[in-house]
Amino acid sequence: MSPFIVVDTNVLFAAxxxxxxxxRETLFADVPSRFCCPRFLFVExxxxxxxxxxATELSEDELLDALNALLARIRFADESAIAIGTxxxxxxxxxxxxxxxxxxxALTLHLDGRLWTEDEELKRDLRAKGFNSFFEP
Numbered sequence: 001m002s003p004f005i006v007v008d009t010n011v012l013f014a015a016x017x018x019x020x021x022x023x024r025e026t027l028f029a030d031v032p033s034r035f036c037c038p039r040f041l042f043v044e045x046x047x048x049x050x051x052x053x054x055a056t057e058l059s060e061d062e063l064l065d066a067l068n069a070l071l072a073r074i075r076f077a078d079e080s081a082i083a084i085g086t087x088x089x090x091x092x093x094x095x096x097x098x099x100x101x102x103x104x105x106a107l108t109l110h111l112d113g114r115l116w117t118e119d120e121e122l123k124r125d126l127r128a129k130g131f132n133s134f135f136e137p
Contacts, residue, residue, distance in 0.1 A: 004113035
């Protein structure tokens with residue numbers, strides 16, 4: 001079976017902003033049950049809703065429809081199922097980069113999956129710490 005792919009918030013943002021992006025095409029072309037996110041994604045989406053509305057130039061209803069279509073392709077994981085040791089390792093990896101990435105890295109470690117992020121700085125810094133589990137579409 002293919003590994004789980006943990007989708008970072010920035011991938012969904014980019015997929016929403018550009019309806020013809022390769023990110024969006026990958027999300028809709030691949031097996032939907034492979035894509036996972038921590039529930040923390042909802043916090044990030046809500047926090048940046050106004051920025052998304054401005055960037056997409058969609059009405060709020062259109063944005064919500066597009067978001068619903070994308071989120072239907074993703075399985076959401078319960079962060080409480082992730083072992084504390086895994087959380088600590090994810091925190092160690094992310095604390096000097098961006099602590100908001102910790103839930104995504106923790107879920108990737110927990111599932112022995114691949115992290116799909118478009119954040120090149122995050123990838124570079126995680127690789128420097130020995131984390132190399134990335135999905136490259």
